[in-house]
Amino acid sequence: MKRVITTAAILATAVLLVVGCTPGSGGESAADSKTFEFWSFTGINQKAAVDNYTKAHPDIQVKLTEVGSTTETAQALTTALAGGKVPDLVLIQGDDLPKFMQSPDNFVDLSTLGADKMKGDYLDWVIKQSTTKDGKVIGIPTDVGGLAIAYRTDLFKAAGLPTDRDEVSKLWPTWDGFLEAGKKYVQATGKPFLDNASTSVFFQAVNQGTERYYDADRKLTYEKNPQVKAAFDLSLKIHSAGITSKITSWSTGWTAGMSKGDFAVVSAPSWMLNAIRTNAPDTSGKWDVATIPGGAGNWGGSYLAIPKRAKNPKAAWNYIAEMQSPAGQLAQFLRQGSLPTTPSVYSDPQLIGKTDPFFSNAPIGKIYTQSVLGIKPFYIGPEDATVGSEMLNTLVSVEQGQVAPGDAWNTAMTNVKNALRG
């Protein structure tokens, strides 16, 4: 019985903390201005960027914590904002941002620190997402997730498909062309072409439209938006064609399959290149990057924000101002490949000339900047993450044989509705 009560109280204990700690009750007095605390995600090697900064400023000390996945970091931040110890600087993934934008008072308005002068440096639609209606800037964008396709040149060659990235891109100006190429590959090799149709098709295609789950008036219209339905049906069509290995992205089988060559193609938003590099280090040089079918789009990208109760907002801001300036983002791109949000560097010869040996020296700067320049921005709202994950999960269920393709759309709509009311 004691255990019962304890568990029933998990929730309440946390809330106890919420109530118990009033803002500003942190024990340490104003920390010295040379130290600040920074929460980031795992897997993006934030440490390299921080090391670079501290090398240039030996007097500054950055306490970096890699909290966990993007979602876990946002959850930890929510808990911290509700009553715990907050960091001075925090990285928030684009899909998690709208939730925090609903309560902008939890964060420092960065325009009071100098963001108003930098606003013009960033892609208009990106900075708009972190700006409130009354002009407060909550976050500075660090990167965007331009879309592309990563493919295995060795497996393409064995299947008799072209291997040159321009020729491969010509195979699939549209998703239908992509499907045809996939069928040819499967015919020639008998092996799956693509990892899955859920993440690798739906989550790409739905980000290529002019509207996603909300319309321009910020109303939830996912159910009626023909672009969402089209992306969903496209995913089902590619699934039914039998050219995927039906392995869910980020599962253990997915990472194993990636290094074993169980599939030849993965959709690759710019940040995915790092994931491929980490998950399949033995395949270095066997990959290349081609353009995505269906035109420009963006998936992902993150923002740096400063919580209102931060002890040392000034030091955190100095870090943002230097590292997220156009020059700073360019340097970060050259080091680690995260795509800048500052269009002024898109024509920089260093960015254009950047190639990646892991991906057969593909000019990743050129490929990805082109995919975000043609973008038609849409509004991303507080429920986007929920709607997106419920729809994706339904498609995963289809791939796992638990939902019939014909029932998928209705199931997805029911699941989204259930999730939205909870």
Added chain:
Amino acid sequence: MLSPAPAAKTTARPTRYRHIQQGMRERLLPYAYVAPFFLLFFIFGLFPLLFTFYIALFDWDPIGERHYVGLENFTELARDPRFWGAMRNTFSIWVLSTVPQLMLALVVAHVLNHVRLRAATLFRMSVLVPYITSVAATTIVFAQLFDRDYGILNWILGLLGFQHFDFTASVWGSHFMIAVMVAWRWTGYNVLLYLASLQAVPRELYEAAAADGASGWKQFRHISIPSLRPIIVFTVVTSTIGGLQIFTEPLLANPVGGLTCGAARQCQTLTLFLYEQGFGRFHFGYGAAVGVALFVMVVIVAAINYLLVTRIRSERP
């Protein structure tokens, strides 16, 4: 500190007064001894429990606004198929794990107690190893054993000419997988409990039965089980309460889909649903309502258990 003062020092005082004072002390002393527990229980047990009931009446965003909504969270919950799905999953995983686990524990305990083994202590101790292994580590290892493409179970299925089976994807497959993890962890613990009380059973009973020609099964059925009755009731109660609160296994066994234990919530238990709502999506009010519902359920199940216990007790010779 609070012990009664030595009599020698109090002789000067009126005896009546002393008598009252000593009586008071004697009556209050036990309370003082148990006070620390109740103080801690109040802070970490009762208060959060009551506060959960309070939160459940609100639409409560931890970093935003909160509104009083009355019982709306509960009416929503009653109509939420995710909640009923989680309820189904919880009970199904509980049955699948508890029943075979307790039966297996009984048999193993009987064998360990009865059969003359070399290094009996080693065997007796080794059944406890799964219990002291970290749940997270166990779960991750089991999830890999059950993996669709590279898991050893599917490898064996493949060798035998069967198609690979995606355990995590289907309802029963995922429940079976989690039940195996739970049983793996707790069987040894129950074996030890049974073994301890079996050792209190007089050897002569078994010897007499053997002399009368009772087989091993008959001895198990007619001596071991009846003498274990109270401890069986105890293990049923504890594993029921534990089973209704399974959390770590479904959280880690099927990380695809985040906190839902699979794309179709096929193995999301009530506690995981509570966690998803409370700390994944920060619907504190709704999460608290799930907690209250879980509390009510556990109370009902515990009451049924209590009735069973009293019935069994009165049945005892």
